[in-house]
Amino acid sequence: MHRDGENDAPIIEEHPAGLRERRRQETQRELSDAALDLFEQHGVHGTTVDDIARRAGTSQRTFFRYFATKEAAVFASADDSARVVGDAIDAVRAGASVVEGIERSWLKLLDRFDAHPDEHIRALRIRRLVGSEPSLLAVALRNEAEEVELLTDAAVDAAGADADVLAARAAVSTMALVLRLTIDEWVRRAELNERASVRQIYLEMRRGVATVARDLEADPPHNG
Structure with a gap:
């Protein structure tokens, strides 16, 4: 990576x-x-x-x-996400770390989004609908949960007998959170008519999460 x-x-x-x-x-x-x-x-x-x-x-x-x-019809881009998840699974099973496999695949999708500004208005329309329609929000959350499960299973399978299921789930869930926060921030800026690269936002968000991860490596504080 x-x-x-x-x-x-x-x-x-x-x-x-x-x-x-x-x-x-x-x-x-x-x-x-x-x-x-x-x-x-x-x-x-x-x-x-x-x-x-x-x-x-x-x-x-x-x-x-x-x-x-x-409801699923709104998420036609889920095909793209499915292909990206498939690429990430293949990379993990071929020996890449969970973070590397997911990141390499998602960056391709983010780059395509940055390269096609004609899709940005449509993305905003979908986000507004998801925010106002509970049934669409449920589909979006279910899609994300299914992707997390698939990637976690791939990471566990690749690790074999040495698999740490909780660590694998934590890694995959963290990557999903970083992506969701990235899109949320892109939407926030876009609604303010601020031009922004979703890839660059991702890199900024990644640095923030890496800082938190370093803090978490320290021993937890004792009560009292």
């Missing part, structure tokens, strides 16, 4: 998709955009799957090929 990450030029890996995959992505995005528009206009409870499919010019059957629920 690069300790001086702030001096490293971001590496953005893009792989051209075939025609069928591009069409799949387009349909998924059209459904997600329709859900986002309708949730903003009518709320989650006031919107049906049929409403979303009709707005996107397709059918309920097609909708359920892409999403299990109407």
Whole structure:
């Protein structure tokens, strides 16, 4: 892992998709955009799957090929997160530390986000909806919890008989917290019309958490 990450030029890996995959992505995005528009206009409870499919010019059957629920449709980028988590799991199983495997993968996603400012308004719209719709917040939290479980399992499996389950869970959960705090801070700045790199915010947040981690290495204070 690069300790001086702030001096490293971001590496953005893009792989051209075939025609069928591009069409799949387009349909998924059209459904997600329709859900986002309708949730903003009518709320989650006031919107049906049929409403979303009709707005996107397709059918309920097609909708359920892409999403299990109407709430899940807003999180079309979960596909990206799933790929990143998969990359992190592969890295950990190949011998990388938990922190290194997760960080290497998440930085690729953050770099892609920084490189596509046209996605920033959409990200803010989703965050506002998640903050106002409990059912969407529940999905977001469940997605994060599932990712933590998958990464913890990978770390434990990679360690074998010497696995420290609590340490693995603490490491993965801390990385998830750093990412969540990073996004929260990016949203806060964006709402104030402050331009900010999500990668740079992550590096700042990482330094703060590293300082806390060093403090935690000391013996805990005694009561009284």
